[in-house]
Amino acid sequence: xxxxxxxxxxxxxxxxxxxxxxxxxxxxxxxxxxxxxxxxxxxxxxxxxxxxxxxxxxxxxxxxxxxxxxxxxxxxxxxxxxxxxxxxxxxxxxxxx
Numbered sequence: 001x002x003x004x005x006x007x008x009x010x011x012x013x014x015x016x017x018x019x020x021x022x023x024x025x026x027x028x029x030x031x032x033x034x035x036x037x038x039x040x041x042x043x044x045x046x047x048x049x050x051x052x053x054x055x056x057x058x059x060x061x062x063x064x065x066x067x068x069x070x071x072x073x074x075x076x077x078x079x080x081x082x083x084x085x086x087x088x089x090x091x092x093x094x095x096x097x
Contacts, residue, residue: 028054045078
């Protein structure tokens with residue numbers, strides 16, 4: 001990834017964090033979904049957590065599970081991902097609407 005791309009990615013990440021703190025989960029999702037498929041290997045654990053937790057907040061549990069699964073494969077000890085992963089599994093398999 002080039003410096004210019006890294007800078008853009010960090011800008012998106014910083015904006016997503018602001019949106020998350022404001023409770024604008026749709027805003028977080030809109031920012032990350034554009035780059036997730038192209039650059040998800042460059043997402044740090046916290047970017048992935050922001051994205052998956054925002055998806056869960058708006059009821060997109062299956063999508064959140066996909067992200068949590070991928071993050072778990074590369075960072076099984078990232079506690080925040082394990083937590084959101086567990087909640088998504090609960091929502092998907094037990095707390096179905």
